Amino acid sequence: MFEPLRPIPPGRRTALGVLFFVLFIAAWAGATFGGLVKPLFLADPLKTLNAGISLFAEFGFLGDVAMTIWRVVGGFAIAAVVAVPLGIAMGAFKPVEAFFEPFISFARYLPASAFIPLLILWAGIGEAQKLALIFIGSFFQIVLMVAVTVGATRMDLVEAAYTLGADRTGIVRRVILPGAAPAIAETLRLVLGWAWTYVIVAELIGASSGIGHMIMDSQRLLDTGQMIFGIFVIGVIGLISDFLFKSLNERLFPWNFGR
Amino acid sequence: MSRLRVEEVARTFPGVRGGPPTVALQPTDIEVADNDFITILGPSGCGKSTLLRIVAGLDRPSSGRVVLDGKPVTGPGRDRGMVFQSYTLFPWLSVADNIAFGPRERGVPKPEQDALVARYVERVGLKGFEHHYPKMLSGGMQQRTALARALANDPAILLLDEPFGALDNQTRALMQELLLGIWEADRKTVLFVTHDIEEAIFMANRVAVMSARPGRIKTDLRIDLPHPRHYTIKTTPEFAAYKARLTDEIREESIRAAAMVP
Numbered sequence: 001m002f003e004p005l006r007p008i009p010p011g012r013r014t015a016l017g018v019l020f021f022v023l024f025i026a027a028w029a030g031a032t033f034g035g036l037v038k039p040l041f042l043a044d045p046l047k048t049l050n051a052g053i054s055l056f057a058e059f060g061f062l063g064d065v066a067m068t069i070w071r072v073v074g075g076f077a078i079a080a081v082v083a084v085p086l087g088i089a090m091g092a093f094k095p096v097e098a099f100f101e102p103f104i105s106f107a108r109y110l111p112a113s114a115f116i117p118l119l120i121l122w123a124g125i126g127e128a129q130k131l132a133l134i135f136i137g138s139f140f141q142i143v144l145m146v147a148v149t150v151g152a153t154r155m156d157l158v159e160a161a162y163t164l165g166a167d168r169t170g171i172v173r174r175v176i177l178p179g180a181a182p183a184i185a186e187t188l189r190l191v192l193g194w195a196w197t198y199v200i201v202a203e204l205i206g207a208s209s210g211i212g213h214m215i216m217d218s219q220r221l222l223d224t225g226q227m228i229f230g231i232f233v234i235g236v237i238g239l240i241s242d243f244l245f246k247s248l249n250e251r252l253f254p255w256n257f258g259r
Numbered sequence: 260m261s262r263l264r265v266e267e268v269a270r271t272f273p274g275v276r277g278g279p280p281t282v283a284l285q286p287t288d289i290e291v292a293d294n295d296f297i298t299i300l301g302p303s304g305c306g307k308s309t310l311l312r313i314v315a316g317l318d319r320p321s322s323g324r325v326v327l328d329g330k331p332v333t334g335p336g337r338d339r340g341m342v343f344q345s346y347t348l349f350p351w352l353s354v355a356d357n358i359a360f361g362p363r364e365r366g367v368p369k370p371e372q373d374a375l376v377a378r379y380v381e382r383v384g385l386k387g388f389e390h391h392y393p394k395m396l397s398g399g400m401q402q403r404t405a406l407a408r409a410l411a412n413d414p415a416i417l418l419l420d421e422p423f424g425a426l427d428n429q430t431r432a433l434m435q436e437l438l439l440g441i442w443e444a445d446r447k448t449v450l451f452v453t454h455d456i457e458e459a460i461f462m463a464n465r466v467a468v469m470s471a472r473p474g475r476i477k478t479d480l481r482i483d484l485p486h487p488r489h490y491t492i493k494t495t496p497e498f499a500a501y502k503a504r505l506t507d508e509i510r511e512e513s514i515r516a517a518a519m520v521p
């Protein structure tokens with residue numbers, strides 16, 4: 001059963017994945033209904049569910065969710081559109097890499113959240129500030145990861161392409177890009193996950209809508225049910241987007257999957 | 260008529276971490292005539308791949324030059340097709356698209372590409388596998404695809420670097436016959452690197468024996484066996500005589516190679 005690296009049937013895989021959720025909720029229910037923690041600190045599952053229903057039914061939470069998704073996708077898309085080509089250029093052409101790499105490595109360690117006060121000063125608390133934060137948080141990561149991926153292109157394939165008559169453009173377009181594409185898609189999937197943490201941070205601090213804003217509001221009312229529900233929704237959206245990304249990758253790069 | 264001339268080509272690799280430089284190839288000369296099938300035979304590490312890579316334009320000689328059809332080689336190009344020692348099919352392309360890579364790159368119209376693919380898939384016996392990805396193929400099938408990919412690009416000279424080295428004996432023998440059949444039909448000019456004596460004799464009209472590292476061509480032996488050749492030729496006395504002679508030469512070099520291991 002525990003043979004290293006041995007795959008398991010898809011049905012059992014799903015069952016095991018669901019089992020953990022069940023155990024997790026059971027432990028949560030046990031702790032709250034059993035009175036181990038005070039309701040003030042942790043709402044029980046039922047109360048959380050009720051809070052969620054009323055959020056959607058009475059407080060227009062769907063609008064908040066849509067707003068947050070829009071911000072993440074928007075900021076992330078802007079970052080990706082600039083970062084992926086730059087990363088490819090850096091990975092493929094060493095002078096470009098030498099020019100940008102030191103600065104980007106430096107910028108990558110600047111904590112995005114620390115920019116919030118500055119961004120508020122520059123862009124107010126409107127949408128631009130939130131997009132900018134997500135951009136800062138994602139851009140440098142994508143550039144570096146894409147550059148590393150592209151730089152690791154198999155040299156033997158490049159040489160094979162040269163002996164088949166490919167020119168430099170051909171090498172980039174028909175060897176480097178297709179070879180790096182799956183790993184670039186994987187990078188985007190990972191960084192999109194991080195972009196979610198930035199959007200919530202941005203919304204916690206200065207926003208009048210969004211999931212983060214709702215969580216902040218609920219804290220004022222000490223409504224742990226709503227807070228937990230908000231966090232839970234973020235998790236669910238992440239799970240869905242991850243799943244979509246993965247199945248898109250498998251469809252786009254069939255040669256990379258299965259044996 | 261001489262097609263390819265290797266003139267005094269030598270290659271020294273710089274030392275690793277302050278170590279002494281490695282002389283991989285001493286000044287080497289070879290002349291390859293049109294329709295030649297030359298095998299380069301030598302012990303491991305004697306610089307066979309280095310020589311072939313220089314001819315392909317993938318590596319630069321430290322001195323000397325390579326001349327193809329009167330023009331000095333300055334870099335890789337489609338006139339010198341290569342099949343590598345390792346598997347180098349493009350993993351994201353199907354067998355058919357791998358074979359069509361060269362023609363597509365030089366803008367051959369799609370219908371002609373398809374015709375080329377059909378022809379070479381047939382040639383190397385991969386019918387029915389056109390839409391498989393390299394991952395789904397055995398090693399032998401991958402090397403056959405690589406051979407088809409090189410041939411479909413119609414190079415002036417075909418460079419083969421131990422293409423069957425990783426295959427089992429039976430598959431290897433089949434591949435030798437396949438390649439020889441293609442050569443007998445098309446009369447391509449071929450430079451084939453190997454360390455297998457039988458393989459070298461079976462396919463070649465000339466065997467160039469390399470000395471142990473630092474390598475150079477120490478013997479250039481004509482193989483006067485009739486064509487078309489059948490695998491049964493390997494049991495004839497003529498074949499055995501060539502084999503005995505080359506075994507001696509190689510043994511000498513292998514002993515020298517083993518003695519000078521750093």
Ligand SMILES: Nc1ncnc2c1ncn2[C@@H]1O[C@H](COP(=O)(O)OP(=O)(O)OP(=O)(O)O)[C@@H](O)[C@H]1O
Pocket residue numbers: 272273281282283301302303304305306307308309310454472
């Ligand atoms: N890029 C390199 N840098 C340094 N030394 C190298 C490099 N490539 C090859 N060499 C050295 O050159 C020598 C010849 O290598 P080469 O790959 O040409 O041998 P070979 O005859 O093809 O051997 P094999 O039959 O094992 O493939 C070896 O001693 C190797 O260490």
Ligand SMILES: [Mg+2]
Pocket residue numbers: 307308309344420421
């Ligand atoms: Mg070699």
